[in-house]
Amino acid sequence: MRFGGVVKRKRVVVIGAGAAGLAAAERLVAGNADVAILEASDRVGGRIRSLEGFADIPIELGAEEVHGLENCLVPLVGQAGAELLRHETVHDYIRYDGKLISLEAARAGEDLREAFEFVANVSHYDGPAWTVEQYLVARHVPGHAWHYLDSRLGVEHGTTLDRLGMRGFVGYERNWQLREENYTVRQPYVRLLDPLLAVVQDRIRFGATVARIEWGGVEVVVRLAGGEQRRADAVIFTGSVAVLRDGGPEFVPALPPEKREAVASIGMDGGMKILLKFRKRFWPADMYFLHSDTFLPQFWNPGKGRGGRTHVLTAFVSGTRADFLRNLEIDLVEFALGELDRVFGERVASGNFKEAYVADWTMEPFIRGLYSFPLAQTEPRHREALAAPLGGVLHFAGEATDMEGHSGTVHGAIASGRRAAAEILETAGLSAGCRS
């Protein structure tokens, strides 16, 4: 901005030091803005968090895979000195009706034909605003196909089939299918953010919970929980859609109706990872994912291809199943071991158990769940309304604001942060594919 020949640097406050916030701040610094990042927790990464010391490799509590090679996370992988390891679905297993068979064998057989056909054709859906479960029930899809889909689609989207909307797949499927091409890294996943962090590290203030955002004037006043306030020419809020839904900071004036409708219309459910360490391996040597017809729908071997020697399985449950389990108030570790005993045989898992770690993302006060997904009623306009800036001063980023089918991912979050930074710098926006 130029006043009488003096160039005034834009003061920008970025709320959140997750992937979106760091990516936004890095672009703003490059654009010569005066940037401060306020982060409520005591660490960077948000929904990217690596657990070190549990096994001989880092185990991911949040994001674990890089989805596809055509996105803006991939250049950061190279800059961070990390190496992508391809996850081949040939190493996936399915358990149904007491059988444990490879995904390849299941594909060649008849039993799960309806499930594979559903996955192949879901993008052509033009029916009513149903959930996937409503569709499957109306089609009399058998239980074993239903269970596979609950893991393959429900868990993949951080929910359960009774919440996942059919229409969300329309026009979205191409990018969703890119998630077929998955990679992991040997390094802690959070290290992939290092190239961004190198630029913005000294601008982050931790333990800084934003309680109120006053955005009605030419500048924004951001008030912290302790009462301190900061003034800025622009603010980018990157907290999750569940944080906005469940209260979040107070906005003054209140968010307009279309923003509130968007928040209420985009799904984001709870979920947890249960990490289980064993004395020895009892699952097939080549197994990566296990899609199971037990109550816990999905297990995987996080060490696969990453050179770990510790025997660890991750159990993942989301949506209404995760809520159901939490409300039962049972011992989650014992429950998970019981599920594995059912799959692999009497006391095979429980008899070899060493140690566990439970990461319940629903209980994280500044995240409150997994990641956004389409409900039955979600329409593309809801993501547009969530992303729309207000009053020329209040901007929104974060994975849920992605409009090109990359929501729920790290690269979608990065692209959204860069889009919001471009709005402020008034430079050309980047596409979410983020080909820069």
Ligand SMILES: Cc1cc2nc3c(=O)[nH]c(=O)nc-3n(C[C@H](O)[C@H](O)[C@H](O)COP(=O)(O)OP(=O)(O)OC[C@H]3O[C@@H](n4cnc5c(N)ncnc54)[C@H](O)[C@@H]3O)c2cc1C
């Ligand atoms: C279990 C799990 C598995 C996943 N697996 C994958 C995967 O394999 N691949 C993939 O690409 N993606 C995966 N994701 C999704 C991915 O992690 C997210 O899409 C992405 O990290 C979101 O980044 P973000 O910056 O939008 O939000 P966040 O990471 O949520 O960052 C927002 C930040 O804002 C802070 N904040 C919120 N409110 C306030 C406030 N009032 N004041 C100050 N700070 C505040 C929060 O503390 C947080 O640090 C997974 C997520 C989870 C939870």
